[in-house]
Amino acid sequence: MITRESCIERDKQDEIACFRDEFSLPEHDIYMSGNSLGAMPKKAMAKAEQVILDQWGTSLIKSWNIHGWFTLSQTIGDTLATTIGADAGEVVVTDATGINIFKVLAAALTLNPTRKKIVMEGSNFPTDNYTAQGLVKLLGDKHEIVFAETEQGILDAIDDSVAVVCLTQVHYKSGRLLDMKTITEKTQQCGAISVWDLCHSGGALPIDLNACNVDFAIGCTYKYYNGGPGSPAFVFCAKRHQGKALQPLTGWYSHQAPFAFERDYRPADNINQMLSGTQAIVSLAMSEIGIDISARADIYKLREKSLNLSDLFIELIAQECADFNFNVITPKQRERRGSQVAMSHENGYEIVQALIKAGVMGDFRAPDTLRFGLTPLYLRYVDVYDAVARLKNIMQNETYKQAEFNQRQAVT
Numbered sequence: 001m002i003t004r005e006s007c008i009e010r011d012k013q014d015e016i017a018c019f020r021d022e023f024s025l026p027e028h029d030i031y032m033s034g035n036s037l038g039a040m041p042k043k044a045m046a047k048a049e050q051v052i053l054d055q056w057g058t059s060l061i062k063s064w065n066i067h068g069w070f071t072l073s074q075t076i077g078d079t080l081a082t083t084i085g086a087d088a089g090e091v092v093v094t095d096a097t098g099i100n101i102f103k104v105l106a107a108a109l110t111l112n113p114t115r116k117k118i119v120m121e122g123s124n125f126p127t128d129n130y131t132a133q134g135l136v137k138l139l140g141d142k143h144e145i146v147f148a149e150t151e152q153g154i155l156d157a158i159d160d161s162v163a164v165v166c167l168t169q170v171h172y173k174s175g176r177l178l179d180m181k182t183i184t185e186k187t188q189q190c191g192a193i194s195v196w197d198l199c200h201s202g203g204a205l206p207i208d209l210n211a212c213n214v215d216f217a218i219g220c221t222y223k224y225y226n227g228g229p230g231s232p233a234f235v236f237c238a239k240r241h242q243g244k245a246l247q248p249l250t251g252w253y254s255h256q257a258p259f260a261f262e263r264d265y266r267p268a269d270n271i272n273q274m275l276s277g278t279q280a281i282v283s284l285a286m287s288e289i290g291i292d293i294s295a296r297a298d299i300y301k302l303r304e305k306s307l308n309l310s311d312l313f314i315e316l317i318a319q320e321c322a323d324f325n326f327n328v329i330t331p332k333q334r335e336r337r338g339s340q341v342a343m344s345h346e347n348g349y350e351i352v353q354a355l356i357k358a359g360v361m362g363d364f365r366a367p368d369t370l371r372f373g374l375t376p377l378y379l380r381y382v383d384v385y386d387a388v389a390r391l392k393n394i395m396q397n398e399t400y401k402q403a404e405f406n407q408r409q410a411v412t
């Protein structure tokens with residue numbers, strides 16, 4: 001029997017509990033959507049003032065040099081690199097995730113020009129697949145996207161005819177974690193290029209891109225890195241491909257000498273080649289705070305706590321909500337799980353709306369999935385206990401059947 005007191009006790013023993021103090025969180029709400037939009041670091045306001053008033057407002061154009069704006073993508077990229085097992089000079093923070101997928105997928109295809117197959121996961125977050133479909137169209141419909149499901153299905157789809165394997169490490173809906181090492185090994189044994197999307201794993205669990213010999217990776221910074229709404233994404237390009245694998249958005253920032261203003265394009269032979277143009281400096285600068293926090297935290301302790309939180313959530317659902325037909329779709333084995341718990345329920349949308357009103361912020365993914373992100377930097381064991389208690393209350397009283405919870409909003 002898990003009690004609220006036992007959860008409070010676990011919080012007292014939690015070695016990384018201090019990180020919660022670095023975030024601004026609502027007093028009464030329990031925040032379980034950190035896998036969609038990370039919480040605001042308390043230092044964000046001071047940083048915004050510094051960048052907007054001191055830098056933009058006072059130093060103006062001098063800021064490109066004196067405040068490091070011109071190299072900010074690389075500076076923050078080097079910090080982020082330490083959290084994903086990449087080296088300095090292999091990561092830049094720039095543009096949106098979808099745009100970066102376009103860049104690296106195109107670059108990967110140029111490394112394998114005679115092959116025409118791209119292996120992806122059909123149930124992946126749509127932007128990855130939509131972007132790949134757009135690229136295939138642009139390239140004259142000569143490529144075929146092979147959609148696989150399940151880890152075994154993916155492994156079976158990889159053979160000597162495949163050009164690129166482009167996968168998301170943690171599934172956005174179920175929270176299932178793919179085996180990056182095994183899949184990348186098979187990919188490269190078959191002579192294909194590996195592209196990994198780290199949107200739901202970066203900052204949430206230990207990743208070792210170079211130990212897995214990954215070719216390219218991308219991911220967003222507004223989820224577990226707490227970079228702020230719409231903060232720029234990141235791109236990893238392994239050193240061995242820099243200057244050789246060319247991405248097609250050949251803006252001046254990716255040129256060998258941007259300020260030479262030459263007529264013709266010459267690609268930079270380093271990570272700068274993954275940039276395109278002028279960065280959204282305010283947003284980029286804000287992302288540094290959250291990324292710094294992630295770089296300071298011990299990722300192995302974060303992982304341990306994250307798994308403890310999801311175990312606790314799953315156990316409490318069994319203990320408190322067994323009568324209400326929730327089906328946990330997140331894998332039960334710890335090593336197969338990211339940092340969230342997802343459940344399906346036929347009234348999923350209404351239940352999530354009723355939960356939000358009751359002060360538990362989770363989200364809903366069509367057609368029937370309730371998602372609860374468990375960010376170990378700021379979520380407590382007692383929060384998980386209280387969230388499940390509020391869920392039980394909603395189910396027992398059938399609160400979710402009230403008409404107000406049936407109104408579909410634009411963002412679910």
Ligand SMILES: *Cc1c(COP(=O)(O)O)cnc(C)c1O
Nearest residue numbers: 096097098125127168172199220
């Ligand atoms: C969150 C997420 C994205 C987001 O893409 P944007 O370009 O930032 O809108 C893309 N792919 C996956 C797998 C995600 O989880």
